[in-house]
Amino acid sequence: xxxxxxxxxxxxxxxxxxxxxxxxxxxxxxxxxxxxxxxxxxxxxxxxxxxxxxxxxxxxxxxxxxxxxxxxxxxxxxxxxxxxxxxxxxxxxxxxxxxxxxxxxxxxxxxxxxxxxxxxxxxxxxxxxxxxxxxxxxxxxxxxxxxxxxxxxxxxxxxxxxxxxxxxxxxxxxxxxxxxxxxxxxxxxxxxxxxxxxxxxxxxxxxxxxxxxxxxxxxxxxxxxxxxxxxxxxxxxxxxxxxxxxxxxxxxxxxxxxxxxxxxxxxxxxxxxxxxxxxxxxxxxxxxxxxxxxxxxxxxxxxxxxxxxxxxxxxxxxxxxxxxxxxxxxxxxxxxxxxxxxxxxxxxxxxxxxxxxxxxxxxxxxxx
Ligand SMILES: *Cc1c(COP(=O)(O)O)cnc(C)c1O
Numbered sequence: 001x002x003x004x005x006x007x008x009x010x011x012x013x014x015x016x017x018x019x020x021x022x023x024x025x026x027x028x029x030x031x032x033x034x035x036x037x038x039x040x041x042x043x044x045x046x047x048x049x050x051x052x053x054x055x056x057x058x059x060x061x062x063x064x065x066x067x068x069x070x071x072x073x074x075x076x077x078x079x080x081x082x083x084x085x086x087x088x089x090x091x092x093x094x095x096x097x098x099x100x101x102x103x104x105x106x107x108x109x110x111x112x113x114x115x116x117x118x119x120x121x122x123x124x125x126x127x128x129x130x131x132x133x134x135x136x137x138x139x140x141x142x143x144x145x146x147x148x149x150x151x152x153x154x155x156x157x158x159x160x161x162x163x164x165x166x167x168x169x170x171x172x173x174x175x176x177x178x179x180x181x182x183x184x185x186x187x188x189x190x191x192x193x194x195x196x197x198x199x200x201x202x203x204x205x206x207x208x209x210x211x212x213x214x215x216x217x218x219x220x221x222x223x224x225x226x227x228x229x230x231x232x233x234x235x236x237x238x239x240x241x242x243x244x245x246x247x248x249x250x251x252x253x254x255x256x257x258x259x260x261x262x263x264x265x266x267x268x269x270x271x272x273x274x275x276x277x278x279x280x281x282x283x284x285x286x287x288x289x290x291x292x293x294x295x296x297x298x299x300x301x302x303x304x305x306x307x308x309x310x311x312x313x314x315x316x317x318x319x320x321x322x323x324x325x326x327x328x329x330x331x332x333x334x335x336x337x338x339x340x341x342x343x344x345x346x347x348x349x350x351x352x353x354x355x356x357x358x359x360x361x362x363x364x365x366x367x368x
Pocket of ligand 1: 206
């Protein structure tokens with residue numbers, strides 16, 4: 001591991017491999033694995049991560065938007081890619097890069113078929129998503145007769161999978177809700193599949209679903225956060241290794257007398273003398289103002305250094321009054337301690353938001 005001399009996001013591919021191996025070990029050997037690499041692989045580096053995941057034989061990738069899939073193709077990724085939330089304006093680009101759309105409404109289904117027919121395509125792979133309780137994106141069960149009638153009139157597309165998404169798979173107090181979602185999904189699949197001339201795959205589980213609902217693994221599972229090292233509970237976290245460490249360095253140390261203030265708008269007034277370290281990262285890097293004023297902390301030589309005053313665009317100041325350290329020393333923003341989850345919790349958010357909010361300007365360093 002490098003000692004950071006600037007702000008660096010270290011990405012540990014061995015930890016990624018550990019997490020994927022664990023997730024695969026709790027599914028049947030015949031269950032396919034879809035690696036969710038949307039939003040720069042949760043703030044990491046989608047191209048590096050997808051290329052590495054291809055060597056681990058993942059079956060599918062998922063991204064949110066067509067443009068993200070285009071970037072994977074430009075990086076040389078050849079595995080099938082499901083685009084979870086495409087808009088019709090991007091359909092030609094999607095087809096150009098052999099990306100596979102999630103078709104989630106009658107409108108988007110008809111629009112995709114029109115584009116595919118104009119392009120002269122036959123049996124183009126598509127996926128149909130059903131809303132089973134999240135009430136976000138997807139067909140309802142009532143749409144099934146209309147879907148079947150639309151599908152019977154075209155050769156342009158072929159439905160390779162039916163899927164749905166769990167809304168509370170991490171929350172065992174909501175088990176009944178989740179079991180109802182699973183039942184509703186099975187019901188949709190049973191109404192559709194016998195009326196198609198082929199059998200689409202079924203998939204429903206995200207990371208917490210994979211862990212908590214083995215009965216809902218179906219033909220494929222979809223994991224994002226687990227691959228990157230987090231479950232949705234302490235219990236789940238034991239199985240994962242976080243793949244990301246955000247490191248930075250002490251640019252300058254200030255000895256501030258009582259009565260002075262630190263940062264913009266005099267965010268912190270010193271009642272007593274204070275020693276601060278200024279670090280080269282700020283809200284433009286994804287460490288938002290919510291972390292300021294004593295809420296968030298970083299680790300210097302394993303000790304907690306709370307953020308002093310307001311987070312600036314490109315800098316934060318931290319309290320090192322009781323920490324033995326020098327200019328140039330390494331700082332851990334999150335990694336082993338604090339973990340990304342602990343750091344996120346100080347600003348009332350979750351690891352998903354912290355990780356995906358990290359700016360692309362932070363240098364990525366890949367550990368192989
Ligand atoms: C983001 C996403 C996932 C991945 O969820 P994790 O909780 O990160 O494993 C799976 N499926 C869909 C539809 C998603 O949007």
